[in-house]
Amino acid sequence: DGPSGEQPATYPGVSSLRITALAGDGHRAFAWPLTVCAQAPHGAVRVQDVLAALAESYAQRLWPHEARALSRERWALAVHAYWRRVARGGAPADDGLRRVDYLGDAVCFRGLAPAPDGVGFMLVTGPP
Numbered sequence: 001d002g003p004s005g006e007q008p009a010t011y012p013g014v015s016s017l018r019i020t021a022l023a024g025d026g027h028r029a030f031a032w033p034l035t036v037c038a039q040a041p042h043g044a045v046r047v048q049d050v051l052a053a054l055a056e057s058y059a060q061r062l063w064p065h066e067a068r069a070l071s072r073e074r075w076a077l078a079v080h081a082y083w084r085r086v087a088r089g090g091a092p093a094d095d096g097l098r099r100v101d102y103l104g105d106a107v108c109f110r111g112l113a114p115a116p117d118g119v120g121f122m123l124v125t126g127p128p
Contacts, residue, residue, distance in 0.1 A: 003047070004048075005051065010044070013043075015045065017035070017045050019120060021115045034053055036049050036050050050109075060098060062098065074102065081104050085100075106127055
């Protein structure tokens with residue numbers, strides 16, 4: 001039996017966890033911190049809970065003020081990722097930038113690590 005997402009996301013299990021950083025993102029403070037709560041009463045946060053919360057968060061469109069706050073380098077990366085997403089048929093041409101585009105080609109979940117400041121967890125992503 002392989003992984004099913006039912007496994008606890010941390011050891012020991014916790015009822016909630018906070019993602020406060022993105023690995024390798026030295027451009028600014030993490031713009032979209034999120035708290036992931038266990039879906040089962042009195043249960044631990046599972047891997048599938050983390051994946052569902054990340055999918056929901058990164059599907060959100062960038063607000064104009066968020067897009068304006070991007071560095072030139074990050075803006076170019078996001079726009080390039082957006083047009084790749086459109087070309088693959090993953091979005092209509094007028095979809096607009098989404099948080100997932102901020103990740104560039106590092107869109108695959110690799111795991112969580114302790115955040116550098118010691119508060120919460122850092123999201124680790126990588127290319128497909």
